[in-house]
Amino acid sequence: MLPTGVLFETYSAEAGLLKTARARVAVAALVLALLAAPLATGAYLQGVATHMFITLIAVYGLHVTVGMAGQINIAQSAFVGVGAFATARLSEFGLPFFIVVPVAALVTGAVSVVFALPAARVKGFYLALTTFAAQVLFPIIVLGLPTSWLGGLVGLAVEPLTVAGRPMNTPTHMYYFTLALTLIASYAAFNLHRSRFGRALKAVRDNDVAAEVMGIDVLRHKIMAFFVGSMFAGVAGSCMAWVLQFVTVESFTLFTSVWYLGMLIVGGAYSPIGAILGVAFITLVQEGLHELGTAILRSGAQEAGGAIFAATNIALGACILIALIFEPRGLAHRWQVLKTGLQLWPFPHR
Template sequence: MRPTGIWFESYAAEARVLETLRARLWLLALLAALVLLPAVAGPWLLGEFTNLFITLVAVYGLYVTVGMAGQINIAQSAFVGVGAFTAAKLSGMGVPIWATIPAGALAAGCISIVFALPAWRVKGFYLALTTLAAQVMFPIVILALPMSWLGGLVGMPVMPPTLFGLNLGTPTGLYFLGLFVAALATWTAFNLPRSRIGRAFRAVHDNDSAASVMGIQVTRIKIEAFFAGALYAGVAGAVLAYFLQFVTVSSFTLFTSVWYLGMLIVGGLHSPVGPILGVVFVTLLQEGLHKFANAMLQADGGLGGGTVFALSSVVLALCILIALIFEPRGLAHLWHTGMKAFRLWPFPRN
């Protein structure tokens, strides 16, 4: 529902993501604030924002695969790890950053095809088990390879990134790298549903049998959905490798994949706003619990703080469960409802 006074003279204008001038001005203000943040923020805050940007890109990949195409994927962390190890290996060979990030995305996408092939015959719970196999196999393969290849159990160092002579290995440089990648991922995620392949993803999600009757090649679309989601994961993994400066298999676990999926579910599966809200909500919750645990450690000499750290994951899981019970459509539904009410105020909605 739109307020009186907003009309469009063409389909292209009506299909815009940002329909009004006010919305575009708000977006410009947000981008300006993010660009100017390093001028007033310290290294710790810049690091937190950089990690948030990287996580957002990975969750966008799940939005494409799970939210748009309806293909369950609980191996996103493994695909992130493929991108990270690819970038680490290539950076050690002297490959520049503008080539390592696309290479990491392409490597993750190609490997995802292997585990997307069973989507031709299985779906739902059985497809989830197939992707779980990818997550389980990832550390096994890394550790089984010769140590000279990917570092084995020790891991691999990552060379500091440089771009056109500029050092991006500083907190400010990594922040702007993460901001650029997250902005590009956001732009693609918001425009993908309006594209031809995005509509095909939606059709397969709603009913793959009906989509097949309509002429959509369901098997190809399912594989492309996994490939597209893994591209996001590979980009996130490559940037994460530069951010961590050292990659090991312990950084890409099943627990991380579950949290990626939890962020998407809390934010909202069916809207590109969902990954943003879910990542911000869960990240703030995690940081709040860690701050509380640190305060407990300082207050009682570690007697209660360690327990808080141990129970932090349980508390996070309970918060996600509560969010799902009271708003199963995610925070994105609350966001859209609130924005509609704001645009129609002070007139009644009914």
């Protein structure tokens, strides 16, 4: 809902992402804060933030496949892995990052289409199993290929990222690099929502029979949903490869795929805001419990500290359950309600 007095002269202005001065100021302030953050934080927190950015890009992709097109995907982590391995191989040729990242994204998209071709023909439970197969096959294929291709069990070393000839090898460098890609990915994710392609995906999710009769090629759009969702995963994989500087299959597990889904559910699958809130919330809870556990361990209470670590997954699982039971539309919906409430204050009705 918009405040009174916000008027548009063109429909494309009405479709703008930041429609009010307040929204523009808020987003500018957030970006400035993120840009300034490394001045006040150490390597550890910057690493956490970098990891959060990478996760967010991957969850944006999942939001496209699962949230927008309604196609369940429990192989997002494997697709991130494809992007990471592609980046590792491409980096050997000394290509600049602005070539490596798009190529890795396209390669990942293409690989996902191989799995989407059968997946788009089945629904629900069977679709879940098909994408599960993609996740299970990923390490089998990587380990099965000749070691000279993807490194086998050992993995691949990644040539360090260089930007304008300078190596990006500190946590601060990677923080800024992943932040930049996250901002671009955010813009792309929000753009999808207001475009013809995004509407077609949502039409397929809402009512695939009607969509087909209205001239939307449902099968093609289901496959494209995997393609686009995996392109985001590919970009996340590129970042991951450069941050870790070494890629092995062990970094891309089913467990991570499920967590990506969990974050999307907690945040709200139907909007990119949900991806942002979900990733931020789960990461904060994870890190908070981690800090708490470490603090207790340092104070000498070994058992209590261990219990906190053990309880981390239980607490995060509880978050997903609570979200599913009390707010299936996720934190994004809460955020919307809060925003509308603030705009209407002090009058509680429209």
